Amino acid sequence: MTKNLPAWYPSLPRVRELNRVGPDGATHRITVVVPTRNEVNNLRPVLELAAPFADELLVVDGHSTDGTRELAEQCGARVILDEGKGKGAALRLGMREASGDILVFVDADGSHDPADIPALVAPIVAGEADHVSGSRMLGGSDELHATFHQFVRLFGSQIITLSVNYTQNIRLTDCQNGLRAIRRDVALALDLQEDITTIEQEMVIKSVRSGYRLAEAPTHEYVRANGESNFRVKDVWFRYVRSWLYYLLFWKPPHRP
Ligand SMILES: Nc1nc2c(ncn2[C@@H]2O[C@H](COP(=O)(O)OP(=O)(O)OP(=O)(O)O)[C@@H](O)[C@H]2O)c(=O)[nH]1
Numbered sequence: 001m002t003k004n005l006p007a008w009y010p011s012l013p014r015v016r017e018l019n020r021v022g023p024d025g026a027t028h029r030i031t032v033v034v035p036t037r038n039e040v041n042n043l044r045p046v047l048e049l050a051a052p053f054a055d056e057l058l059v060v061d062g063h064s065t066d067g068t069r070e071l072a073e074q075c076g077a078r079v080i081l082d083e084g085k086g087k088g089a090a091l092r093l094g095m096r097e098a099s100g101d102i103l104v105f106v107d108a109d110g111s112h113d114p115a116d117i118p119a120l121v122a123p124i125v126a127g128e129a130d131h132v133s134g135s136r137m138l139g140g141s142d143e144l145h146a147t148f149h150q151f152v153r154l155f156g157s158q159i160i161t162l163s164v165n166y167t168q169n170i171r172l173t174d175c176q177n178g179l180r181a182i183r184r185d186v187a188l189a190l191d192l193q194e195d196i197t198t199i200e201q202e203m204v205i206k207s208v209r210s211g212y213r214l215a216e217a218p219t220h221e222y223v224r225a226n227g228e229s230n231f232r233v234k235d236v237w238f239r240y241v242r243s244w245l246y247y248l249l250f251w252k253p254p255h256r257p
């Protein structure tokens, strides 16, 4: 008889089929939200492989000039334009516009494998979680471990995760991954404010501090398929530090009935 499972045994079942029906018999509707800014060379495979899991495929475009919007429409996505403030504001718009009751956020640059969508959605459909974050620490990352710049990102990210764990008595491994699923009503109740990629840590910290059930699924992060990253630590580090400290220490979770 097996007593302890070996460490390599996956902690969560590797779900590939997406079941939309919860234990109460209710059928969930899934909106996959894809933020894009000039991703014409990367978008098609992301949308093609996400489509089977999406009842609604929603591309929120940041005023691309390379034909991204036209390509998204050809691939069957509903396309809306963001407010020109950044990825965080684009995701907030996607949350408001989505018709599904479960939202899945997937980057358009090829960093995220749409085959991970079922594993992110399954705990929400099962009624076991309100918000499921993909974890690069559990699933591995090609973007965080090679250069000095990546080391600085990883180090900063680990400090933030540690501080959340110790203050909130939880054991998370990744607070900043763009790949995640969340109940739409929960996402709206968080009253998110961030306009840039700080939205990921805002979602995680506010979810935990509001008492929502946050789970993680191992997901691998790939190198952006084509093009250059727009992310520059030196331009945004203070916004990360400010939002981290504010939501963790000063923000007051709203009273939940
Ligand atoms: N709608 C919208 N999407 C954006 C904006 N900025 C970035 N994105 C998209 O958000 C996703 C993540 O952006 P990236 O530039 O890859 O940023 P990152 O993933 O944090 O950094 P790297 O992986 O290092 O490139 C991609 O799909 C981008 O196209 C924006 O202002 N508006």
Ligand SMILES: [Mg+2]
Pocket (backbone or CB within 6 Å): 107, 109, 111, 224
């Ligand atoms: Mg990326």
